[in-house]
Amino acid sequence: MATPHQTASRTDRPAGTRLLVQLTDCHIRADGGFTYDGIDTRESLQEVMALMQARHGLPDAVALTGDLSDDGSQAAYAWLRRCLTTLAVPAYCIPGNHDDAEMLRAVLPGDNVHVTDWAELGGWQLVLLSSAVAGREGGSLGRGGQDTLSGLLRFAGHAPTLVLLHHPPVPVGSPWLDTMCLDDAEAFFEVIDRHPNVRAVVFGHIHQIYDETREHARLLGTPSTCAQFTPKTERHVKDLQTAGYRWFLLRADGDWETGIERLP
Numbered sequence: 001m002a003t004p005h006q007t008a009s010r011t012d013r014p015a016g017t018r019l020l021v022q023l024t025d026c027h028i029r030a031d032g033g034f035t036y037d038g039i040d041t042r043e044s045l046q047e048v049m050a051l052m053q054a055r056h057g058l059p060d061a062v063a064l065t066g067d068l069s070d071d072g073s074q075a076a077y078a079w080l081r082r083c084l085t086t087l088a089v090p091a092y093c094i095p096g097n098h099d100d101a102e103m104l105r106a107v108l109p110g111d112n113v114h115v116t117d118w119a120e121l122g123g124w125q126l127v128l129l130s131s132a133v134a135g136r137e138g139g140s141l142g143r144g145g146q147d148t149l150s151g152l153l154r155f156a157g158h159a160p161t162l163v164l165l166h167h168p169p170v171p172v173g174s175p176w177l178d179t180m181c182l183d184d185a186e187a188f189f190e191v192i193d194r195h196p197n198v199r200a201v202v203f204g205h206i207h208q209i210y211d212e213t214r215e216h217a218r219l220l221g222t223p224s225t226c227a228q229f230t231p232k233t234e235r236h237v238k239d240l241q242t243a244g245y246r247w248f249l250l251r252a253d254g255d256w257e258t259g260i261e262r263l264p
């Protein structure tokens with residue numbers, strides 16, 4: 001069973017467990033001085049990555065769940081790639097609505113950086129879905145993505161599994177964000193509901209914490225590595241909470257914990 005609380009940092013993780021860190025909504029631009037709601041996105045990502053290493057040491061893998069770039073530029077992905085290669089642990093990248101998925105796939109992969117729909121981590125399966133649709137803020141898996149999800153979950157068998165994507169498959173209570181969720185969430189959950197080994201659906205996009213449970217799966221949203229959005233607002237309101245990341249401690253027996261760390 002998941003432990004529904006957040007714990008403090010752990011550099012002392014038990015043998016046989018794996019630490020996965022989710023970094024999301026980095027919004028890097030070609031312009032090195034770009035700020036999002038007054039936050040320098042490059043500086044903020046570097047501070048979050050430094051916090052991650054201070055609190056946890058090196059994780060076993062990181063997953064970046066979309067809006068890695070704000071402008072979809074070659075230069076933004078090249079800069080991000082340099083950041084991720086310095087970590088030297090597997091980094092799994094999926095696109096969000098601000099990304100240029102083609103450019104992302106052209107620039108990021110190589111060395112320890114992967115753009116893939118599946119990964120394995122200490123007996124856990126990670127299913128990494130692209131919900132980005134060119135020219136749209138909202139997301140969709142489409143028939144192809146739904147088939148990929150079904151196929152990968154069939155392949156996972158009974159292995160404990162995390163499903164990661166950019167767009168939330170549920171409304172989060174902010175009308176301006178809720179117009180740009182996953183538009184084929186019904187079909188998505190039809191598949192998820194058939195697979196009790198899916199421990200959590202993990203997403204970005206909302207720049208805030210979300211933590212609810214639906215059937216057997218936790219639904220988890222995560223702060224951005226740069227600017228935060230105030231929960232439950234009619235329109236975009238900057239939140240003064242600091243940038244952060246989500247960690248997952250995954251045990252081989254399927255037990256797990258998750259929590260958030262933020263910059264001071």
Ligand SMILES: [Fe+2]
Binds near residue numbers: 205206
């Ligand atoms: Fe974003």
